[in-house]
Amino acid sequence: MQQRQIEKLQPIELSPLPDNPLVSVLVPNYNYAKYIGKTIESALGQTYPHFELIICDDGSTDNSCEVIETYVQKDSRVSLIRKENGGIATALNRVYEECQGQIVCLLDSDDLWLSNKLQKVVEAFKSKPKCGFVVHNVIQIDGQGNFIKSTPMFEGLASGWMAPYALANGGFVDNIPPASALSFRREVTDLIFPLNPAMARNTDSLIYRIAPFITEIGSVPEVLNKFRLHGGNSMSGRMLTADVIEKFQVCAKLVHQEQKKFLQNFYGTEIADQLTSQKLNIAFCHECYLLARLKGLPKAECREAHRQLVTHPEFNTFFNWFKPHRWLVQWYLPDALFSMFFNQVYGSSYLKKFVKWLMWKKPFAYPVSG
Numbered sequence: 001m002q003q004r005q006i007e008k009l010q011p012i013e014l015s016p017l018p019d020n021p022l023v024s025v026l027v028p029n030y031n032y033a034k035y036i037g038k039t040i041e042s043a044l045g046q047t048y049p050h051f052e053l054i055i056c057d058d059g060s061t062d063n064s065c066e067v068i069e070t071y072v073q074k075d076s077r078v079s080l081i082r083k084e085n086g087g088i089a090t091a092l093n094r095v096y097e098e099c100q101g102q103i104v105c106l107l108d109s110d111d112l113w114l115s116n117k118l119q120k121v122v123e124a125f126k127s128k129p130k131c132g133f134v135v136h137n138v139i140q141i142d143g144q145g146n147f148i149k150s151t152p153m154f155e156g157l158a159s160g161w162m163a164p165y166a167l168a169n170g171g172f173v174d175n176i177p178p179a180s181a182l183s184f185r186r187e188v189t190d191l192i193f194p195l196n197p198a199m200a201r202n203t204d205s206l207i208y209r210i211a212p213f214i215t216e217i218g219s220v221p222e223v224l225n226k227f228r229l230h231g232g233n234s235m236s237g238r239m240l241t242a243d244v245i246e247k248f249q250v251c252a253k254l255v256h257q258e259q260k261k262f263l264q265n266f267y268g269t270e271i272a273d274q275l276t277s278q279k280l281n282i283a284f285c286h287e288c289y290l291l292a293r294l295k296g297l298p299k300a301e302c303r304e305a306h307r308q309l310v311t312h313p314e315f316n317t318f319f320n321w322f323k324p325h326r327w328l329v330q331w332y333l334p335d336a337l338f339s340m341f342f343n344q345v346y347g348s349s350y351l352k353k354f355v356k357w358l359m360w361k362k363p364f365a366y367p368v369s370g
Helices: 033-044 064-074 088-098 117-127 163-168 186-192 203-208 242-266 282-294 299-310 324-329 335-346 350-361
Strands: 023-029 051-058 078-083 103-106 131-141 182-185 216-228
Touching: 023 033, 023 088, 023 117, 033 051, 033 064, 051 064, 051 088, 064 078, 078 088, 088 203, 103 117, 103 186, 117 131, 117 182, 117 216, 131 186, 182 186, 182 203, 186 203, 186 242, 203 242, 242 282, 282 299, 282 324, 282 335, 299 324, 324 335
Parallel strands: 023 051, 023 103, 051 078, 131 216
Antiparallel strands: 103 182, 131 182
């Protein structure tokens, strides 16, 4: 266990990795029998063989455990932990108790890894000995495994010592991919686990928003993960609503509280007090404005939310003119126009479906490696 940092905000020192480090792959599962088999196969097909795959089934009511058990019988690297349903944070806490690796990787039970994922991650940690957190790019697929977009999810990834930026940006570090693209040195995760069980959704954000306060981030630009979007997960492409935004903000506020608690315990009051409000983050401002309009709050409140958004110093970077979101938020649109444009950008309008169909009719190559 690392000792508390008491002098200043700085990354922890990491011990040298062995030549052939053990990688612990942590997989929480709940009712994903439809996908878990392919997910396990993507892990077992890795070119880097020295890993353990620990799956915690969080009280599934489908035949997930039966599917998982077939792989437990085939490969000694796979193990299954069964528990009563308690949420993803409790499942991750349980698998973390059992893991032994010097490197810890997260894998959602509906995602797929490319075969060179672990090899690239291990190489990144070895080539960047000061980095205790490695991320890589991902590409989106749907429930049937078809590519949703022809390009990687991120144009650029977070990299380096981002703690000062996170303190000034409401605790946010931009351009960090979802769970299955996150890998950590054991010294880092020992400072983050156990996770707060109250984090019922988007639990990976609780991990990747604390890690930048502990260590430098190393990035691998290649796509090493197929990130599945479907009706059963929280990041599916369903229509954005006020209820969805509010749920995300509840999670974001809980994460912010956990960040504050970590900073207080690890660095002390002086550093913890430097953590700024989430309202200074451009993405959070965007959500606040959309929520105000969707809930029909008084015009004065909506206009103030709009002012905070468009005057944010990162507004032009976050909303470039090539993004349709810019046309929705650039001006304070009348209610009727706002509703129409909102449905085009975030809804499931006929026009949106037609444009998507046209895009799919054009051939393209998928920029994935491996």
